[in-house]
Amino acid sequence: MKGGFSPFPLGLIPVIICTQEESRVLRLMAFQPISGITSDPGSGVFPSLIYVQGNEQRSIVMNRTPFSVGRKVDKDLVIPDPRVSRDHALIVAENGDFFVVDQGSKHGTYVNGERVQRQRLQRNDRVEFGVRDVAYVIFSPQHATSNTAREFLSQISGIQISTDTTDLEKLTLFLEAARKLNTVGVLDEILVTLVDTTLKLTRAERGYVFLKDEEGNLRLAAGRNSKGEALLDDKTISHSILDEAMKSNSEFLFTDTSQSLDLAVRQSIVAYDLRTVICLPLRKPQVQTFRDASNPAEAEVMGALYLDSRFASRDISSVSHDILRVIATDTASLIENARLVQAEEASRRYQQELAIAASIQQRLMAVTIPEVPFARMRGRNLSCKEIGGDFFDVVHTEDGLAVVLADVSGKGVSAAVLASTLQGMVYAHLIARMKLTDIMASVNRFFTQKHLGEKYATVIITRIRKDGELEYVNCGHVPPLLVSQGSVMRPQHGNLPVGLLADATYEGDRVQMKPGDRFILVTDGVTEAENAAGDFYDNERLEEIAAKSPTLEDIFASVSTFCAGAPLGDDCTVVELEYTG
Amino acid sequence: MTLKMDTLLADGVTIVACTGRIVFGEEASGLRESLKKLLETTKRIVLNLSGVTYIDSGGLGTLVGVYSSARAQGADIKLTGLGQRLRDVLAITKLATVFEVYDTEQEAIAAFKGSRS
Numbered sequence: 200m201k202g203g204f205s206p207f208p209l210g211l212i213p214v215i216i217c218t219q220e221e222s223r224v225l226r227l228m229a230f231q232p233i234s235g236i237t238s239d240p241g242s243g244v245f246p247s248l249i250y251v252q253g254n255e256q257r258s259i260v261m262n263r264t265p266f267s268v269g270r271k272v273d274k275d276l277v278i279p280d281p282r283v284s285r286d287h288a289l290i291v292a293e294n295g296d297f298f299v300v301d302q303g304s305k306h307g308t309y310v311n312g313e314r315v316q317r318q319r320l321q322r323n324d325r326v327e328f329g330v331r332d333v334a335y336v337i338f339s340p341q342h343a344t345s346n347t348a349r350e351f352l353s354q355i356s357g358i359q360i361s362t363d364t365t366d367l368e369k370l371t372l373f374l375e376a377a378r379k380l381n382t383v384g385v386l387d388e389i390l391v392t393l394v395d396t397t398l399k400l401t402r403a404e405r406g407y408v409f410l411k412d413e414e415g416n417l418r419l420a421a422g423r424n425s426k427g428e429a430l431l432d433d434k435t436i437s438h439s440i441l442d443e444a445m446k447s448n449s450e451f452l453f454t455d456t457s458q459s460l461d462l463a464v465r466q467s468i469v470a471y472d473l474r475t476v477i478c479l480p481l482r483k484p485q486v487q488t489f490r491d492a493s494n495p496a497e498a499e500v501m502g503a504l505y506l507d508s509r510f511a512s513r514d515i516s517s518v519s520h521d522i523l524r525v526i527a528t529d530t531a532s533l534i535e536n537a538r539l540v541q542a543e544e545a546s547r548r549y550q551q552e553l554a555i556a557a558s559i560q561q562r563l564m565a566v567t568i569p570e571v572p573f574a575r576m577r578g579r580n581l582s583c584k585e586i587g588g589d590f591f592d593v594v595h596t597e598d599g600l601a602v603v604l605a606d607v608s609g610k611g612v613s614a615a616v617l618a619s620t621l622q623g624m625v626y627a628h629l630i631a632r633m634k635l636t637d638i639m640a641s642v643n644r645f646f647t648q649k650h651l652g653e654k655y656a657t658v659i660i661t662r663i664r665k666d667g668e669l670e671y672v673n674c675g676h677v678p679p680l681l682v683s684q685g686s687v688m689r690p691q692h693g694n695l696p697v698g699l700l701a702d703a704t705y706e707g708d709r710v711q712m713k714p715g716d717r718f719i720l721v722t723d724g725v726t727e728a729e730n731a732a733g734d735f736y737d738n739e740r741l742e743e744i745a746a747k748s749p750t751l752e753d754i755f756a757s758v759s760t761f762c763a764g765a766p767l768g769d770d771c772t773v774v775e776l777e778y779t780g
Numbered sequence: 781m782t783l784k785m786d787t788l789l790a791d792g793v794t795i796v797a798c799t800g801r802i803v804f805g806e807e808a809s810g811l812r813e814s815l816k817k818l819l820e821t822t823k824r825i826v827l828n829l830s831g832v833t834y835i836d837s838g839g840l841g842t843l844v845g846v847y848s849s850a851r852a853q854g855a856d857i858k859l860t861g862l863g864q865r866l867r868d869v870l871a872i873t874k875l876a877t878v879f880e881v882y883d884t885e886q887e888a889i890a891a892f893k894g895s896r897s
Contacts, residue, residue: 608837609804653808653841657873675873695874699844723837 246297246339250276253333264297265289268328268336276336282306282329290320297338299326306330386537390421391429393533394504397526398425403477403506405430409441410481410502410534417441417502436505437476444478444503479504479527484535504530553612560615563622569595573665576602578774579751581724581767588614588656589722589770592622594629601629601662604676604720604774608655621646621656621697635660635672639697639705643674646698655698659720667778669718672707677726677738680719680745681710687742714780719745724769728758731765751775783807784831785814793824793889797861799831804838811839815846815857823855826888830861840869847879856880858888 248259259276268276269287278287284304291298297320301308306329310318320326324338394406405424409417422430483499504526568576578591588607593600603625607614621642628638638660646655657675664670671679675696678689692708712718721741728736736758744757751773758771783800796818801807818825827843829835835843850857858880862870870876882888 606837608841653838653845655837655841655844657837675875677872693872693874695878699841699875700848700878 248276248339249337251335251337252278261290264292265300266291269302278328278330278334280330280334284329287328296320304329386534386541387421389533389537391423393530394421394423395427397504397506398423400522400526401477401506403475404508405506407432407436407505408481408502408530409505411500417445420502437507440476440478441503441505444480444505445500447480475508477506477523479506479523479530481527481531481534484528484532501531501534556612557615560619563619564590564592566591566593568593569600571595571600573667573779574600574663575777575779576600576775577751577777578602578604579755579772581755581771588618589724589772590618590622591720591772591774592626594626596629596632598632599662599664600776601635601660602720602774602776603629603658603660604722604772605656605658606676606722606724606770606772608653610769613654617646617651617654617656621658625658625660635662635670636705636707639672639674639694640703643695643697643703643705644701647701651698655696657696657723661718661720661776663712663718663776663778667712667714667716667780668709669712669776669778670707670709671718672705674705677721677723680717680721680742682717682719682745683713684715685746687746689738689742712778714778716778717745717749718776718778720774720776722770722772724767724771725754725758725773727769728762728771729765729768730762736761783810785811787814787818790885791889791893793826793892794818794822795826795828795885795889797828797831801833802829802835802839802842804836804841808839808842812842812846815850819850819853819855823853824892825850825855825857826882826885826892827857827859828861828885829859829866830863832861832863832866835866835869840873840875844875844878856892858882858891860885860888 246261248261250257250259261275263275266276267274267286267289268278268283269285270277270279270281270283271285274286282305284302284306286302287304288302288308289300291300298317299308299310299315299320300317301315307314308329309315309327309331310320311325320338322339325335326338327335390408394408397403398406403425405422407422407430408420410420412418419432422432424430480500481502481504483501566578568578576593578593580589580591582589588610589605590607591602591604593602595601603622605618605621605625607617607621624642624645625638628641633641639658642658655675659671659673659676659679661669661671661679671690671692673679673690673693675693678691678693681688681690690708690710692706694705695703697703710718726735726737726741730736740757740761741754744754748754754773755771783798783802786797786799788795788797796815798811802811815825815827847857860882862881867876867881870879870881880888880891882891
């Protein structure tokens, strides 16, 4: 997951917009916003809005207050409708709440259908500005996934199996259920619920989960107090204890001011008025059989669970060590599972991207055969893999009907990328009515200058004129077949493939076609189609069927009969150009 | 890996006898790396392909690539022991005009002596 974990699930962020007076209060409480999270829509300090207009909707992060709405173009939200006043309304923040304030608009401001002057906004409120129904704003909507996941989790954590169920059993139950959750973005929800449950179990005042990011730095992933309120990173968290816990070999670190001898630790505890700190390093779960219980430090540390209480509040020094041990190991495996789910999601998206690329490739390779009065063209490709290196294309210009057939070395995505580039170049050059030999020289120059690592292509390009004169340039391809009145000739003229040698030169040849003559181009996948005995289909069989049958289907049928079920080792492409006169 | 390479020095010429298939993947990269390494110490290589049963398009690309870089550093690779199929492929791709191909190892070695390169 790029950029580490979102530190808070949507909507659980304490709002830190305040007057100077409030700011002083907040500073006393020592809340510190984490830098870098405000730009993340949905998880930042500001709430998001969903603006719905007709069938379209977009998400807007309120990145400032007052947030202005109106018809004027300098508004934060511009609604271009005559029923919306120029300065229609403002959304302002006060004491951590958000209010919508009408600015004396002509058609009014509505919250959930009621006209208001000033109204505190709540999650999912529908706000309308003058124009009703056509355009409106949903305030701080709940994320659909988060919603379901959170509801589900709260159901589990609130469940009462029987009166005998201990908190520990409940936690285990919760962890079990959470593991089965397969929802994206569920990690944040799991962490929050986990901290809440842990606070309940340990009776600690505050709880935080820190996770290591890609650089190995600890980042706050969730923070809650015993009242169930979200907490941001805080200077009163003893980072010296956190660091020590990460380095230590023990299962957890338990620090009491009366016991600690370490001066630095003592100082930070005393400075922040903390009574007890419990810090549990979260280690990557290992396969049971390889696990050496006596040396848990060998497992990779992925983060820490930090719990504390201040002098002024309850004492958590009596928390059972068993409970802590269970929490530490189960939290680790829970996070690991959630991360696996996220990795799976990332890989699923990657697969989707590939599928999109494949479909673009297919559309690029799709050929629309132009209708020309003097010639008929047919082509067929049989790919052995999903994305192959064979392609053909056809372009009609005033010079005649041009056909290109290419076979890029290698297979898969790399071959497809090269095939697309080659196809684009040839197409553009043909449209520009360049000489066929110049086209090939240009492509060769491009490919050899780009150092594509031994990638090259065999290409045959041909153009037939109205009068039946056919020019071809063969660059490393199987010789074409010229079928004339039942006999087959193989025009032998050829050149080096393109992309192999920078100083290669290209020459063409011409043949005169008579009405009914066919010029057939094939890739070596056809002639080198192998049967189970290891024999090649080869040129003789190809020539025989080409002389006998006028359809491409018969050629493919003949290859398929020959192979008798042996899988194709390479793409097979056949293109036929018939001169009709 | 289905390609085996045996190296032997004769009259100041390094003879590399290949057995197996030269195909895209570890076979082609294996051949490329071996020849690159040899080219650090010798300028005269004869590639005996009599034990090679199959070369695919990727393998052919590797052969040309290694040949080009050898020529660029003043070295030469000559071919011998080509089967009919490889001769056909070299003929179709016109690579027969690029490589120097000899019927026997002796002829290839003699060609190096004659050229004094």
